[in-house]
Amino acid sequence: MLFANYYQQDRVNNASFEEVDRHHTYNPTFTNRLLRSEFLKHGIELNNPDVNRGKEIAFSILHDGQHIDQIPRPKYLIATENPYICPLNKNEQYLSSFDGIFTWNTDLQHLPKITHVFIPNQIEAKETPSFQNRPIFSCIINANKAFPNEVPHDLYKERIEVIRWYEKNEPEYFSLYGLGWSKPEPAFTLAEKISRRIKRLATQAFGYRPFPSYAGGSCKQRKYLSEN
Numbered sequence: 583m584l585f586a587n588y589y590q591q592d593r594v595n596n597a598s599f600e601e602v603d604r605h606h607t608y609n610p611t612f613t614n615r616l617l618r619s620e621f622l623k624h625g626i627e628l629n630n631p632d633v634n635r636g637k638e639i640a641f642s643i644l645h646d647g648q649h650i651d652q653i654p655r656p657k658y659l660i661a662t663e664n665p666y667i668c669p670l671n672k673n674e675q676y677l678s679s680f681d682g683i684f685t686w687n688t689d690l691q692h693l694p695k696i697t698h699v700f701i702p703n704q705i706e707a708k709e710t711p712s713f714q715n716r717p718i719f720s721c722i723i724n725a726n727k728a729f730p731n732e733v734p735h736d737l738y739k740e741r742i743e744v745i746r747w748y749e750k751n752e753p754e755y756f757s758l759y760g761l762g763w764s765k766p767e768p769a770f771t772l773a774e775k776i777s778r779r780i781k782r783l784a785t786q787a788f789g790y791r792p793f794p795s796y797a798g799g800s801c802k803q804r805k806y807l808s809e810n
Contacts, residue, residue: 584626585637588614589653590645594632598645612704614645644680647671661685662701666733719755720748721797726762730770742767749795756795763796 590598592605599618603611618628626640642657644650647670659680665672665687677683677693684699691698722745728738748756764785769778784790 584640585634586621586626586628586640587631587634587642587653588618588628588645589631589642589648589650590614591648593630596630596633598630599628610704613701641681647673647676656681658682659684660699661687666729666731718757721757721759723759725760726765726767726793728768728770745793745795749793753795757797758793758795759797759799761799763793764791766792 588598597604598611598614600611601615621628628643639654641655642653644653644657644659646661646663646668647659649670657680659671659677659682661668661671661683662685663671670676671685672687672690674690674693677690680695682695682697683690683693684697686698686700688698690696722741724741729736745756745758766778766781766785769775781790781792785792
């Protein structure tokens with residue numbers, strides 16, 4: 583049996599391959615588990631580095647760019663994250679240190695050792711109620727995120743615009759779900775941070791709701807929030 587390291591930020595004790603991803607509620611680990619399963623068929627056990635401690639490592643895979651020193655080659659990169667979130671995923675000097683790079687980003691096709699891959703979502707065929715039996719007309723299921731710097735075609739800002747439009751014009755036809763919406767939107771400038779802090783205090787002291795359409799982290803919380 584050969585052993586290989588799988589580096590993923592904040593993952594230890596093979597959390598990268600757990601069936602329930604404790605770090606990203608809506609980003610399951612099934613692709614990681616499929617990858618590990620395929621390697622096992624070829625006599626290679628893929629683990630987080632702490633699990634492999636003390637073992638001879640055949641190669642390493644990094645899940646998105648990370649500042650980690652002294653990883654011996656061969657090493658490979660699976661670049662899934664948007665470069666605006668993970669700048670190392672487009673840093674050509676950094677990418678040149680890998681023996682192979684797997685990415686969806688066609689802007690990097692001029693580089694050697696690039697393999698284009700498309701990371702799939704897990705699709706499960708479940709029985710769904712008819713339109714007449716659905717209590718929600720429209721909704722957004724996302725996390726409350728923002729880019730720290732100005733970027734072109736910023737869809738995070740567009741997300742906020744859509745939410746605010748519904749809250750102002752058609753609140754009864756819209757529900758907001760996901761992580762972080764019980765807090766104000768992220769802030770980065772000094773003025774934004776002060777404003778966010780004031781709103782945050784208001785949520786804690788007076789029950790102020792930064793996003794009135796927020797119905798919980800999942801649809802299961804909708805009934806509870808509507809009653810409180």
